[in-house]
Amino acid sequence: MNRFFVLALVFGFHATILSQEKKHAFSVEILDDEALQLIDSDAQITVLGSGFTWTEGPLWIADGDYLLFSDIPNNTVFKLDASGKTSKYLKPSGYLGESDYGAEPGSNGLLLSPDGELVLMQHGERRVAKMKSALSAPKAEYEALADSFEGKRFNSPNDGVFDAEGNLYFTDPPYGLPKQMDDPQKELDYQGVYCLNTSGEIVLVDKLSRPNGIAANNDGSKLYVAVSNPEHAVWYQYDIFAPGKVDNKKLFYDVTKLVGQEGQQGLPDGMKMHSKGYLFATGPGGVWLFNDAGKPIARIHTGEKTANCAFGKDEKILYLTADDYIFSVSLK
Numbered sequence: 001m002n003r004f005f006v007l008a009l010v011f012g013f014h015a016t017i018l019s020q021e022k023k024h025a026f027s028v029e030i031l032d033d034e035a036l037q038l039i040d041s042d043a044q045i046t047v048l049g050s051g052f053t054w055t056e057g058p059l060w061i062a063d064g065d066y067l068l069f070s071d072i073p074n075n076t077v078f079k080l081d082a083s084g085k086t087s088k089y090l091k092p093s094g095y096l097g098e099s100d101y102g103a104e105p106g107s108n109g110l111l112l113s114p115d116g117e118l119v120l121m122q123h124g125e126r127r128v129a130k131m132k133s134a135l136s137a138p139k140a141e142y143e144a145l146a147d148s149f150e151g152k153r154f155n156s157p158n159d160g161v162f163d164a165e166g167n168l169y170f171t172d173p174p175y176g177l178p179k180q181m182d183d184p185q186k187e188l189d190y191q192g193v194y195c196l197n198t199s200g201e202i203v204l205v206d207k208l209s210r211p212n213g214i215a216a217n218n219d220g221s222k223l224y225v226a227v228s229n230p231e232h233a234v235w236y237q238y239d240i241f242a243p244g245k246v247d248n249k250k251l252f253y254d255v256t257k258l259v260g261q262e263g264q265q266g267l268p269d270g271m272k273m274h275s276k277g278y279l280f281a282t283g284p285g286g287v288w289l290f291n292d293a294g295k296p297i298a299r300i301h302t303g304e305k306t307a308n309c310a311f312g313k314d315e316k317i318l319y320l321t322a323d324d325y326i327f328s329v330s331l332k
């Protein structure tokens with residue numbers, strides 16, 4: 001029997017042949033039967049695309065039935081349509097200058113505003129911005145929504161989430177700066193979590209060593225932030241009592257002890273909240289599925305450093321950006 005098999009077609013690039021050993025890196029681990037209402041242990045995992053550099057910021061566009069995602073080093077947003085074809089959607093996406101700008105100049109997190117506009121976390125421009133044109137006619141023309149705090153430029157906005165009222169919470173680690181923490185252009189002496197209120201005011205929510213992914217629960221009462229610090233790899237939970245105002249900060253889950261272990265690639269990163277109140281969070285090994293008590297009830301092992309995730313139509317598919325890949329996982 002041939003030891004190789006075709007796992008999936010890599011749309012827009014090439015067919016990917018993965019060895020049987022590689023297949024074993026992909027699995028769903030059920031830690032509590034509570035997870036079975038969302039995912040099966042034999043859920044299908046499919047490669048949808050590869051050949052990128054570092055994929056991030058997946059965003060499902062229901063009106064059009066396609067997926068957008070960032071390739072940060074290539075300063076590009078790509079589109080994966082319903083037929084499986086991959087095409088360039090925006091370039092440049094995060095840095096508009098003509099000279100080189102570090103290893104991660106492009107957009108990172110992508111999200112839709114309450115008005116249906118594309119909002120981008122732009123590493124190279126060090127700001128949160130929106131695309132001026134309609135989703136159906138993309139142009140690399142942007143309007144800044146937030147680029148500084150108290151007169152100092154942001155480091156490199158990374159990921160964001162809108163609450164039900166339209167307030168935008170976002171993280172600002174140093175990863176987009178050419179020399180990161182040691183970059184001479186760094187103006188803030190900390191890494192922050194912020195809220196851009198609907199009034200236009202920017203509020204500092206918290207200071208963290210490496211804030212990264214961010215999510216809110218469905219009623220807007222809780223905020224979750226991933227910290228991608230190898231020495232303190234955790235997720236935090238906050239209670240939101242007013243736009244940009246939080247209290248009761250607590251450790252949601254700690255995976256520091258797993259960092260560097262075999263099969264535990266990656267750090268806490270992007271996450272999305274399911275409509276049933278479960279948090280899908282990328283971290284060591286792939287994706288962690290948490291209930292609202294902070295208990296891990298399942299893990300999706302991808303075999304790759306997994307950066308972020310997004311739900312597709314009716315939450316029946318989970319899209320994953322993982323290293324140079326785009327994956328999909330079947331959900332119930």
